[in-house]
Amino acid sequence: MSKKIGFVGLGAMGFPMAVNLKKAGFEVIGYDAFKGVYEKANHAGITMVETLKEVGELADEAIISMVRDYEQNVDIIFREDGLLSAHPKDKTIIVMSTLDPDSMNELGKKVEEESELKMISASVSGGVSGAQAGTLSIMTSGYEAIVESFKGYFDAIGSHTFYYGNKPGNSEAAKLINNMILGININAVAEGLKLANEYDLPEEEILNLLQVSTGDSWVARNWDDISEWTADTSLGVLITDLKASYNEGLKHNVTLPFNALSSSQLFDSMGKDKPKD
Template sequence: MKKIGFVGLGNMGAGMAMNLQKSGFQVLAYDLDKDKIKELEKEGIQDCESIKEVTEQVDDAVITMVRNQAQTEDVIFGDNAITSADNHNVTVVVMSTLNPTIMEDLEKKVSAYDLNLLDAPVSGSLSGAEKGSLAIFSSGAQEIKEQLKPYFEAMGSHIFDLGDKIGAGQAAKLANNLLLGINMVGISEAVKFGNSYGLDEEDVLDIVEVSTGNSWAANNWGEIKEYKNNGTLDAIYKDLTSVIAESTKNKTFVPVSGLVLNVLHNSMDSEDNSNK
């Protein structure tokens, strides 16, 4: 049984790790939430005391699925982290959503430790993580992508090979989440407009579902309405901020991105004020 490392067992990570375990791989896991680990141990996932311990036991890869750049760098370069382990045949698989610039910087830093890096963010929400139906956007060395493909197939049903350049996977994920943000704002305004003429939200959504305005956001509006600050809404806001920063760097004109970011910002402020 091949051993695969997994760091970050939040809502998405837990489902992904479980599907790896169910597919016949031995998952060696680390998370600060030990209660979460205890739940997953019942399914065969093995708890490790440190990321270093995870890394020293795996056959070929450690997956990181944490929230942001700081956490990702801590997993790779921190105390008792991946780079502190005596195992240099390991690929660090970043499945978190960061941005292309961050991934390019990580590639340079990781190469100094004779480790490999693969860029492989995911899309498909919590339901996709639990069902093993995620879309995975992979970029990096072709040989490594082929080697790790069985892991990806255990977690996703749509595996995209986006070439050798680290950061391309992140660019694809950000492009997708830009469109998600646009659709979220669009559905919200469509429902509001319909309401002003006495149309119920359910009627508007039923019409959109069979018409040209349909989208994943429309079909999953019930789930999206539950997005909260300090959770998925924060993640989307972070991603749109990255889109604008990367577009500024590349001199790419994306005016709608800024508008959607402002709408989300105001929405998040309203939620914060209502909770005070």
């Protein structure tokens, strides 16, 4: 009999992740506040339920949360008809939402003190395309033994899994560091292509050069996709992470001048409209 895993939050990232868990042989018990996703999810073989209590009851050992932020995680767990209304024992919530490190640590403490659930953090990188392809990079932290025991789940949705220690917030710090470097690299490639344009050098040939030379990066290899990012999509998410990583630097008295410059120049470098206030 296949294991039943709960999954809360079947949005742009969560839905393909849940589908890949199903393809890997797990029975996925899904819930989303937006009922418009239910028909599509049921068609993909995901067992959609109407209440969070049912998720808590039916999941064998793990429930993935892919909701938006700290407040939504607190809501799905602790509200009157939330996951805890099922009185789950010996189960773990895998928080895959993007939070700042302190908020993730606070959430972990709250779960430990006010429930019988365990909690681990598992941030992801790779975007919607990575979620669809099952090639996400997964950054985990929390109980190491639990992380290791859930390897099958992580292998179903990602191609690389990393472990960063016992504090739940450590995985979020790792993700911020990754995205900080991503933002700096995007600025570098965008500025290089601007200069190339002044010399009438074909953009495609410059990108081909970068991909086989010392200027290579994930950004150079995926520029066709990245160049389509906007403030309403991945570029908007990235600028939020750049600002968050800068704030983490301030908290820990670590100067991050390239990150600060990257944040201020990102939209100009990309030739994109800035987010509306």
